Amino acid sequence: MAYSDKVIDHYQNPKNVGTLDKSQKNVGTGLVGAPECGDVMRLQIEVDEATGMIKDAKFKTFGCGSAIASSSLATEWLKGKSIDEALTIDNMDIVEELNLPPVKIHCSVLAEDAIKSAINDYRVKNGMEQIKFEESVVH
Amino acid sequence: MLKLPVYLDNNATTPMDPRVLEAMIPYFVEHFGNAASRNHPFGWEAEEAVDYAREQVAKLIGADPKEIIFTSGATEGDNLAIKGVYEMYASKGNHVITATTEHKAVLDTCKHIEKSGGEVTYLQVNSEGLVDLKELEAAIKPTTILVAIMYGNNETGVIQPVKEISTIAKKHGVLFFTDGTQAVGKVPVDVNKDGIDLMAFSAHKMYGPKGVGALYVRRKNPRVKVTAQIDGGGHERAMRSGTLNVPGIVGFGKACELCMQDMESDTLRIQTMRDKLERELLKLEEAYVNGSTQHRLPHVSNISFKYVEGEGLMMGFNKNIAVSSGSACTSASLEPSYVLKALGLGDDLAHSSLRFGLGRFTTDEQIDYTIDKVSTTVLKLREMSPLWEMYKEGVDINAIEWAAH
Ligand SMILES: Cc1ncc(COP(=O)(O)O)c(C=O)c1O
Numbered sequence A: 001m002a003y004s005d006k007v008i009d010h011y012q013n014p015k016n017v018g019t020l021d022k023s024q025k026n027v028g029t030g031l032v033g034a035p036e037c038g039d040v041m042r043l044q045i046e047v048d049e050a051t052g053m054i055k056d057a058k059f060k061t062f063g064c065g066s067a068i069a070s071s072s073l074a075t076e077w078l079k080g081k082s083i084d085e086a087l088t089i090d091n092m093d094i095v096e097e098l099n100l101p102p103v104k105i106h107c108s109v110l111a112e113d114a115i116k117s118a119i120n121d122y123r124v125k126n127g128m129e130q131i132k133f134e135e136s137v138v139h
Numbered sequence B: 001m002l003k004l005p006v007y008l009d010n011n012a013t014t015p016m017d018p019r020v021l022e023a024m025i026p027y028f029v030e031h032f033g034n035a036a037s038r039n040h041p042f043g044w045e046a047e048e049a050v051d052y053a054r055e056q057v058a059k060l061i062g063a064d065p066k067e068i069i070f071t072s073g074a075t076e077g078d079n080l081a082i083k084g085v086y087e088m089y090a091s092k093g094n095h096v097i098t099a100t101t102e103h104k105a106v107l108d109t110c111k112h113i114e115k116s117g118g119e120v121t122y123l124q125v126n127s128e129g130l131v132d133l134k135e136l137e138a139a140i141k142p143t144t145i146l147v148a149i150m151y152g153n154n155e156t157g158v159i160q161p162v163k164e165i166s167t168i169a170k171k172h173g174v175l176f177f178t179d180g181t182q183a184v185g186k187v188p189v190d191v192n193k194d195g196i197d198l199m200a201f202s203a204h205k206m207y208g209p210k211g212v213g214a215l216y217v218r219r220k221n222p223r224v225k226v227t228a229q230i231d232g233g234g235h236e237r238a239m240r241s242g243t244l245n246v247p248g249i250v251g252f253g254k255a256c257e258l259c260m261q262d263m264e265s266d267t268l269r270i271q272t273m274r275d276k277l278e279r280e281l282l283k284l285e286e287a288y289v290n291g292s293t294q295h296r297l298p299h300v301s302n303i304s305f306k307y308v309e310g311e312g313l314m315m316g317f318n319k320n321i322a323v324s325s326g327s328a329c330t331s332a333s334l335e336p337s338y339v340l341k342a343l344g345l346g347d348d349l350a351h352s353s354l355r356f357g358l359g360r361f362t363t364d365e366q367i368d369y370t371i372d373k374v375s376t377t378v379l380k381l382r383e384m385s386p387l388w389e390m391y392k393e394g395v396d397i398n399a400i401e402w403a404a405h
């Protein structure tokens, strides 16, 4: 199966690889997937406390090229968004942008899960309730 | 001079040797006859060519030409051997013994046997990928008619103790079938020294054409028979009907002759390159060879690079280097390699594996290039891997409660 140019580009030049200090109150961390499943994604957001905007996002991913590309793209999209806007990112947007084939949809689901999990981590740290999400369908 | 792309997937298939192609060409247009046409020169020429190829094939494995049944490949050979013995020896029993690391062509055929009322024992292998001879012997019962254990494994290259296995089978009056697809032509295989009663193998794994192979069926001590799975004109001593693929068979014969002639020099060169590749790649931290390194085909190396995922890894160089991975992401089932899991590898290590299969046309320059590309990609992906970061920080990854998928 051939990869789309966009997947290849993100794979070769991933955006925002790295680690934010998870002990900071304004950093939310999401760690999803499992080594046994062949994919683990860690996505972090740093929120500007004055404006409530996401000012930085970083990821590290263990997984296939599509998983790496999905998380790289997600961090790009997250930067400059408010938390509420970030919550609207849907895995199908990632599928569309990266031209992922059906067998790679779960890689994008993982990225969406990572975003939500990072946001919930941030919310809990800042005295807010966790948002309950529906179980992702495709895994 | 470095020749790109680098093909290191010779366990999947090998390129055809140009000398094989040369031998085949006259049998398409010029000598196109049907080997079963007994009454004119067109048929005679074809028959003569097939007879000659049959000798070439038989010689490579120390068999008599009459013991060679031409097939379409090893999948057919596996089916014919197992189903054919099961049906032919139904009055003796219905129990077959095989192993969990066999090729799907054997495992799925065994499933078929189970569905049609037979009984199959699947032996486990140890962490080296080898079957336990005591377990094998203990599994034999009065109804056992066949032991089916492969010669060399397609994923790890691990070579089973074939001679010891056949000795046990013989002692109990049980037939021994081996899938020799990966081993024949690469290491010395001798049906008499190894005590093999039936053996399937395939031309396209030994620099011959695709779509042709053979089943060796012993004719003496004991005389073995299989029930045909393809009925028709009674070709191949009525064990496999169908007009013979003359050019394919000619190519197969030539391929066998070349393997025999070049085996020693090929093996020496290929094994030296394989060992260098392995030695250099194992200099990376947390890299492990899968399967026995002592009992192994000379051209195979299966390595897990912990904390990077196989498909992601291959993407770093698959434009220029062809290898294969045990990662689930490359398979439709999303299950990592059952062969590696049978060796006791965790899913994570199975996901992190690459199989390197070298061949006759692999060059030193290509190996150096591969060492460099694979190493740099592993390092790059580890920088991107959350698991690598955790490992480096001393976090126990197994202690984390991962969300179940
Ligand atoms: C061990 C083994 N058995 C059987 C086969 C099937 O061979 P063929 O492609 O000739 O049907 C293969 C090839 O994938 C193999 O490696």
Ligand code: FES
Pocket (backbone or CB within 6 Å): A037, A038, A039, A063, A064, A065, A066, A067, A103, A104, A106, A107, B328, B329
């Ligand atoms: S992470 Fe497994 S297919 Fe993408």
